[in-house]
Amino acid sequence: MEGNFHDKSLMDKVKPHTQQKHKFLEHYLNIWSDHVGKEGKVNVPTLDIFDLFSSYGMCHCKENDEEWEGSAVLSARCLSKYPKGRILWLNSYNPDPDVMLKQREGLEGWLSNLDIPSRVKIEIVGLPVDQAVESALNVLKPNFPSLWILDPHQGDHLPWGVVEKIASSEGQFTNRYGKVIKRKPELFITLMTGRLQAWSGHSDGQEDRVSIALGMAKEEWKQLIDKLKSEGLNTGEAIVEIYRKKIENVYGVNPICYTVPGVHGNLVYTIFLVTDKDAGRFMMLVKKYPEYSDWLEEEYKPKEKKLKKRRKAVGKKEKTGHASLDDYVRKK
Numbered sequence: 001m002e003g004n005f006h007d008k009s010l011m012d013k014v015k016p017h018t019q020q021k022h023k024f025l026e027h028y029l030n031i032w033s034d035h036v037g038k039e040g041k042v043n044v045p046t047l048d049i050f051d052l053f054s055s056y057g058m059c060h061c062k063e064n065d066e067e068w069e070g071s072a073v074l075s076a077r078c079l080s081k082y083p084k085g086r087i088l089w090l091n092s093y094n095p096d097p098d099v100m101l102k103q104r105e106g107l108e109g110w111l112s113n114l115d116i117p118s119r120v121k122i123e124i125v126g127l128p129v130d131q132a133v134e135s136a137l138n139v140l141k142p143n144f145p146s147l148w149i150l151d152p153h154q155g156d157h158l159p160w161g162v163v164e165k166i167a168s169s170e171g172q173f174t175n176r177y178g179k180v181i182k183r184k185p186e187l188f189i190t191l192m193t194g195r196l197q198a199w200s201g202h203s204d205g206q207e208d209r210v211s212i213a214l215g216m217a218k219e220e221w222k223q224l225i226d227k228l229k230s231e232g233l234n235t236g237e238a239i240v241e242i243y244r245k246k247i248e249n250v251y252g253v254n255p256i257c258y259t260v261p262g263v264h265g266n267l268v269y270t271i272f273l274v275t276d277k278d279a280g281r282f283m284m285l286v287k288k289y290p291e292y293s294d295w296l297e298e299e300y301k302p303k304e305k306k307l308k309k310r311r312k313a314v315g316k317k318e319k320t321g322h323a324s325l326d327d328y329v330r331k332k
């Protein structure tokens, strides 16, 4: 980061696999900054970004001793570079008021490190998501492009009703041939699939959290999961399929789904990228996803391999009682 602000305690503490989510998002944002807003292009539309789970804006992974930019800072960079970046609307909430203050302090600090042009108007609020979405929708200009980042910690922190509200708002614009085209907000959603899968098998109230995330009564999603399982899917895949179908129903388009595994291949979350513009989908699938895959193979996977080896070695030492504190920290 370019500026003077640097305080590791004001970063989100994350696991190594989280970097995949942020790289994926960065590649999507680059479609706007590098292609839609490419120098020399005429009639570039404005862009507004609404990040409803902004957190600190920067991440720190202790296990790999690495830092990287979170959704809010990546969005600020995108809107700064994109020539018509207009509104950066951030919600940084935490149920613990002390943590929320820290998140806010971090967020403001990390943003102050960037050279953000004055055309980009930044608004930061701290509201539970059901209230945040109402405030944000008051700011939304549906006739202009917007991207909504919905990146909760837990599946039930993002009730389906919130997604539906955003996805239901619709505007229109006239293209260069004089044709009126409908426009919906673009969505980047993290569905906490692994956790939802675990909750779906509990009968101690955790199932209600699945109902909130999927916006369905327990009986309904249970029946759907059973049906999809009889067709050959596992529970995690069935949950992803239910969510995909719900997005398709309200949006009219099929989302791009990307599964993020943990270091040991376990299912952690699924990213849904939703845009009703064919050009955006095409760019992501044909240009940006291959670039992301190169990063995954060349940079991420080698790190992951080392990490697995280290975890295994520590595990062995733990069994024999020979692990020292140094074993848990990455040696450069």
Ligand SMILES: C[S@@+](CC[C@H](N)C(=O)[O-])C[C@H]1O[C@@H](n2cnc3c(N)ncnc32)[C@H](O)[C@@H]1O
Binding pocket: 012, 052, 053, 054, 055, 056, 057, 058, 059, 069, 070, 071, 072, 092, 093, 094, 095, 103, 127, 128, 129, 130, 151, 152, 153, 157
């Ligand atoms: C996974 S983090 C977001 C990370 C961030 N998008 C990034 O890329 O750096 C989830 C955030 O949601 C916040 N949160 C928890 N409950 C919430 C709620 N009900 N409404 C809104 N935010 C909530 C947490 O405090 C946390 O900051």
